[in-house]
Amino acid sequence: xxxxxxxxxxxxxxxxxxxxxxxxxxxxxxxxxxxxxxxxxxxxxxxxxxxxxxxxxxxxxxxxxxxxxxxxxxxxxxxxxxxxxxxxxxxxxxxxxxxxxxxxxxxxxxxxxxxxxxxxxxxxxxxxxxxxxxxxxxxxxxxxxxxxxxxxxxxxxxxxxxxxxxxxxxxxxxxxxxxxxxxxxxxxxxxxxxxxxxxxxxxxxxxxxxxxxxxxxxxxxxxxxxxxxxxxxxxxxxxxxxxxxxxxxxxxxxxxxxxxxxxxxxxxxxxxxxxxxxxxxxxxxxxxxxxxxxx
Amino acid sequence: xxxxxxxxxxxxxxxxxxxxxxxxxxxxxxxxxxxxxxxxxxxxxxxxxxxxxxxxxxxxxxxxxxxxxxxxxxxxxxxxxxxxxxxxxxxxxxxxxxxxxxxxxxxxxxxxxxxxxxxxxxxxxxxxxxxxxxxxxxxxxxxxxxxxxxxxxxxxxxxxxxxxxxxxxxxxxxxxxxxxxxxxxxxxxxxxxxxxxxxxxxxxxxxxxxxxxxxxxxxxxxxxxxxxxxxxxxxxxxxxxxxxxxxxxxxxxxxxxxxxxxxxxxxxxxxxxxxxxxxxxxxxxxxxxxxxxxxxxxxxxxxxxxxxxxxxxxxxxxxxxxxxxxxxxxxxxxxxxxxxxxxxxxxxxxxxxxxxxxxxxxxxxxxxxxxxxxxxxxxxxxxxxxxxxxxxxxxxxxxxxxxxxxxxxxxxxxxxxxxxxxxxxxxxxxxxxx
Numbered sequence: 001x002x003x004x005x006x007x008x009x010x011x012x013x014x015x016x017x018x019x020x021x022x023x024x025x026x027x028x029x030x031x032x033x034x035x036x037x038x039x040x041x042x043x044x045x046x047x048x049x050x051x052x053x054x055x056x057x058x059x060x061x062x063x064x065x066x067x068x069x070x071x072x073x074x075x076x077x078x079x080x081x082x083x084x085x086x087x088x089x090x091x092x093x094x095x096x097x098x099x100x101x102x103x104x105x106x107x108x109x110x111x112x113x114x115x116x117x118x119x120x121x122x123x124x125x126x127x128x129x130x131x132x133x134x135x136x137x138x139x140x141x142x143x144x145x146x147x148x149x150x151x152x153x154x155x156x157x158x159x160x161x162x163x164x165x166x167x168x169x170x171x172x173x174x175x176x177x178x179x180x181x182x183x184x185x186x187x188x189x190x191x192x193x194x195x196x197x198x199x200x201x202x203x204x205x206x207x208x209x210x211x212x213x214x215x216x217x218x219x220x221x222x223x224x225x226x227x228x229x230x231x232x233x234x235x236x237x238x239x240x241x242x243x244x245x246x247x248x249x250x251x252x253x254x255x256x257x258x259x260x261x262x263x264x265x266x267x268x269x270x271x272x273x274x275x276x277x278x279x280x281x282x283x284x285x286x287x288x289x290x291x292x293x294x295x
Numbered sequence: 296x297x298x299x300x301x302x303x304x305x306x307x308x309x310x311x312x313x314x315x316x317x318x319x320x321x322x323x324x325x326x327x328x329x330x331x332x333x334x335x336x337x338x339x340x341x342x343x344x345x346x347x348x349x350x351x352x353x354x355x356x357x358x359x360x361x362x363x364x365x366x367x368x369x370x371x372x373x374x375x376x377x378x379x380x381x382x383x384x385x386x387x388x389x390x391x392x393x394x395x396x397x398x399x400x401x402x403x404x405x406x407x408x409x410x411x412x413x414x415x416x417x418x419x420x421x422x423x424x425x426x427x428x429x430x431x432x433x434x435x436x437x438x439x440x441x442x443x444x445x446x447x448x449x450x451x452x453x454x455x456x457x458x459x460x461x462x463x464x465x466x467x468x469x470x471x472x473x474x475x476x477x478x479x480x481x482x483x484x485x486x487x488x489x490x491x492x493x494x495x496x497x498x499x500x501x502x503x504x505x506x507x508x509x510x511x512x513x514x515x516x517x518x519x520x521x522x523x524x525x526x527x528x529x530x531x532x533x534x535x536x537x538x539x540x541x542x543x544x545x546x547x548x549x550x551x552x553x554x555x556x557x558x559x560x561x562x563x564x565x566x567x568x569x570x571x572x573x574x575x576x577x578x579x580x581x582x583x584x585x586x587x588x589x590x591x592x593x594x595x596x597x598x599x600x601x602x603x604x605x606x607x608x609x610x611x612x613x614x615x616x617x618x619x620x621x622x623x624x625x626x627x628x629x630x631x632x633x634x635x636x637x638x639x640x641x642x643x644x645x646x647x648x649x650x651x652x653x654x655x656x657x658x659x660x661x662x663x664x665x666x667x668x669x670x671x672x673x674x675x676x677x678x679x680x681x682x683x684x685x686x687x688x689x690x691x692x693x694x695x696x697x698x699x700x701x702x703x704x705x706x707x708x709x710x711x712x713x714x715x716x717x718x719x720x721x722x723x724x725x726x727x728x729x
Contacts, residue, residue, distance in 0.1 A: 071724075080720045088717040097702075098606045101711045104703030105603040140635075143589065146596055153599045160607065168716070279592030283579040283635075286588075293556040294565050 014119065020199035022245075025130035025238055026230060027195045028185075034282070040141040041132040044148065045125045048174055051113045052121050059083040060117065090114055091170020094160040112152035114172040124174045130194060131185040131235075132178070135277070138188055143280040151180020151273040158269030162254050171263055176270035179246075183274025186239040188281070188289070193232040201231045243271055301325035302335050303555050310490060315342050333360035334523060337369070346373060364520050368487030372455065389415050393424060405432050409441075416445055421454035430462050434469065442466055457489045477501070477509075484513045491517065491524035498530065507538055525551045525560035532564065542670075545571050577638075581673050586628065586636035593627030593692070594620055601699035619698025626691025633685030638673040648674035 018024065063079030070076065089102050092111035096102045103110065115121040136144040155176020160166060185192075209226055212218045246267040253265055278286060288294070296304075305321030308314045319342040326335045333356040340352035350373055356366040396411035412429035415422050426449060433442035446463045449456075460483040467475040480497040483489055494517040501510035514531040521527055532547035548571070551564035579585060601616035602609050632639060638648070651671060676684070697704060 067720075077720045080723075084718050084720065084723075089715070094607060097603050099711070099713075100606075100702055100706060101713065101715050102706070104706040105600065105700060106703050106707070108600070108603050143592065146592060150592075150596045150599060153596070153603070157599065157603065157607070276592070276595060279588055279595060283582070283585045284575045286585070287576075287579055291553070291556060293552060294569065 011122070015197055016199060019197035022241070023196040023198035023201060023231070023233055023238060025127065025194045025196045025233075027130055028134055028189075028192055028235070034137050034140070038133040038136045040144050040148075041128060041136050044132070044145075044174075045128060048113055048115065048121060048125060052115050052118075055086050056083055056114065057118070059086070087114060087116075087172055088170050091172040092156045092160070093168055093170050095168055108153050108156055109149065111156060111170070111172050112149070112174050112177050115174070116172060120173060124178055128174065128178050128181065131182050134189055134192070135181050135184045138184075138282060138285055139277070139280045140282055143282075147184070147277055147280040148177045148181060150276065151183075151270045152177030154273040155179060155263075155266035155270035159263050159266040162250075162269070163263075163265050165253070165256065171266065173263070175263070176266040179242075179267040179270030180273045180277075182239055182242060183271035184277035185235060186243075187274050187277060190234070190236040190239075192235045194235050194238055195230045196233050196238065197229075198231050198233070201233075202228060205231060243268070246271070296324075298325045298329035298332060298335075300555070300557075301328065302332055302338075303558070306334070306338050307558065309338060309341065310492070318342055330355075331359055333357075333363050333366065337363060337366045340366075340369065349373060365487060368455070372488075389418060389422070396425070396428070400432075405436060409433060413445070416448070420449040420452045421456045421459050423456065423458065426459060427462055430466070434466065439466065439470060443470075455486050455488055457483060457486050457493055460486065477506075481509075481513060484517050487520065489517075491521045491526050494521070495526055495530050502534060507534060510534060511538070523554055525554050525558060525564065528554070529560050529564055532567070541571075545574065549574070549576070577671055577673050580636070580638040580671060581640040581643075582636075583639045583642065586631045586639050589631045589635065590624055590628035593630075594624035597623035597695055597699050600696075604700050604702050606702075615701060616699045619695040622691050622695035622698065626688045626695055629684050629688030629691065631688075632676070633681045633688060637676045637681055638671065640673060643674045643676050646676050646680055648676045648680075650674050 015024065059079045059082040063076045063083060066073045066076030067080065090107055090110035091114060092107050093102075096107050097105050115124065132144075132148075135147075139147060152174065156171060159171050159176070205228070206226055209221055209224055212221045213224065213226070246264040249262075249264040250268045278289075281289070301321050302325040305318045305325055308321055309318035312318075319339070322335050322339045322342065325332060326339065329335075336352045336356035336359070340349045340356070343349050343352065350370065353366050353370040353373070356363050357370065360366075392411040392414045396408040396415075399405070399408035399411060409429055409432055412425040415425035416429065419425070426445060429445055430442045433439070433445070443463075443466050446459060446466060449459045450463065460479055464476055464479045464483065467479055477500075480500060483497050484494045494513075498510050498513050498517070501507070501513065511531065511534055514527060514534065518524065518527050518531060528547045528551035532544045532551065535541075535547060536544035545568075548564045548568045552561055552568060555561045556565045597620050601612050601620055605612040605616055632642070637643065650673065
């Protein structure tokens with residue numbers, strides 16, 4: 001029990017630290033019109049978590065702790081090699097398709113369910129939860145799954161095609177597919193409010209609310225508490241800032257072939273695949289959308 | 296801007312903003328784009344002074360839609376006015392009587408003024424100046440019966456001027472004759488020239504007096520005459536919802552929203568719809584294009600799969616993979632037809648589909664909004680055919696998968712014997728050391 005609370009505390013601390021300067025979406029606050037349970041989003045989160053635990057975490061974390069104690073521990077090395085084999089065999093490598101190796105183009109599916117470590121998985125799933133629920137509602141579970149996979153494929157393809165410096169490194173992670181979900185959210189629900197963690201925003205909010213409430217006496221904010229742990233932001237602010245944050249490094253990566261560990265090209269390509277979401281949304285929603293009505 | 300939007304804006308300019316010039320311009324633009332808008336001709340007629348041109352507009356409206364009751368009534372009114380015109384001599388006499396009445400009012404000789412107005416009303420029983428003026432002054436002088444008589448005469452001689460009815464309502468209210476007030480309000484709503492705002496105002500009284508069934512009946516009649524009035528539809532939707540008639544409410548909110556979500560009423564209807572589960576319309580159910588769109592999504596997925604399987608080279612996909620993409624399109628379409636679009640027209644009709652029976656009526660007060668049954672008038676492919684089509688679609692998709700993923704499936708059967716480079720911990724350590 002103590003370990004569990006410690007684990008939760010670490011997650012909370014990580015969220016506080018990483019969301020201090022830039023906002024991190026936690027959940028969308030909008031209404032869901034068709035189904036209240038986002039079955040496919042939950043299935044995807046569950047599948048990603050299970051695959052990570054069953055095929056990666058069981059080797060990565062025991063191996064790492066053994067190697068921390070003794071860098072030459074054979075059991076630790078064996079475990080880490082097992083983890084690396086999963087990533088290098090099932091991650092997205094152009095070689096598999098051009099040379100016909102490993103499982104070939106099946107990696108387009110396997111790679112989007114693999115993650116580098118727990119935090120990679122955690123943040124991806126947090127974003128999927130925040131934005132996937134409503135996009136799933138707009139598409140229906142199965143069409144949403146198809147769209148998710150298609151966005152992941154486009155992200156993978158763009159990453160190998162546009163990043164000259166990528167070499168033979170395997171691409172892993174659901175972020176390309178999730179970026180597609182985020183792009184779809186931006187197109188479909190730009191004005192929706194998203195509950196977010198944002199340390200700086202929460203701190204800045206306090207004096208603003210104080211002035212409006214106590215000094216100006218604005219009626220609209222009288223019921224608002226001075227302190228809140230989360231802040232609600234319009235989706236378009238979060239999503240466009242995500243796009244900008246990824247576009248600039250992507251341009252550098254495409255031009256120079258240099259980039260960090262984050263595949264921003266895949267993020268941008270996945271995000272842009274949102275233009276295809278209209279092939280997957282529900283019929284009535286599509287006609288409403290193009291008639292300028294609320295969806 | 297499309298013709299429908301221009302028409303809506305033109306009507307709004309006339310009805311809400313009373314801006315005849317702008318309304319005229321907008322309606323002309325709408326009719327230039329689509330001369331088949333009967334409502335456009337009807338409203339245009341109200342912006343024109345020349346009776347001959349007015350008549351032309353109304354005749355066009357009726358030629359397009361012979362069921363346009365408002366156009367017919369307006370044309371009849373014009374015809375009646377033309378058949379029994381006020382004689383020029385009478386016209387000059389009326390002018391004289393009105394001037395004399397005005398002079399009497401200035402001299403505070405109200406009985407004298409009333410006498411002159413009465414002379415006018417003998418010729419034109421619903422004269423728009425003489426009638427309200429006479430009634431107002433008679434009421435002030437407490438000659439209620441005389442005032443009432445004037446109004447009654449106008450009504451008996453067939454006036455369709457809503458102002459006369461409003462005056463009659465005021466008199467009946469003054470005399471505290473509630474039944475008469477209700478009767479007159481009902482009559483007012485049924486008048487051909489009454490606009491939707493006035494109708495709603497009259498109906499509001501019935502709603503406030505908890506006479507909801509009567510209000511609903513009047514709303515039905517008003518909507519028959521103003522089928523494109525968002526105000527009336529919204530009012531009926533709200534009333535239906537109050538009365539527990541959720542299905543009817545839903546239909547009216549939907550109709551109001553479909554008439555244009557840009558207007559205040561449209562926005563309100565649209566936001567009220569958020570409380571209900573969205574429903575497919577028969578237009579969406581019956582659309583082949585919307586179903587093909589979903590199949591295109593499936594085809595797109597297969598195209599990207601084939602692209603990757605062909606060594607990330609679209610040009611080298613080859614005939615088999617392209618064939619696979621084609622099969623995926625067909626299979627996707629069949630699957631979509633079997634699952635989400637079994638009412639496409641005319642396919643469903645060709646396949647001998649039947650219109651699903653109307654849903655079991657739910658207790659409107661008990662039913663959850665999300666459980667509201669959906670009624671449709673389109674035939675649906677029979678369940679057996681749907682299963683067959685679905686299975687065929689699924690099989691085609693499997694075949695397509697085998698074609699577009701041929702290389703990768705081959706690798707599963709017989710893996711590439713060449714050693715695969717997989718990074719090891721030693722390499723990581725060595726790379727870190729370097």
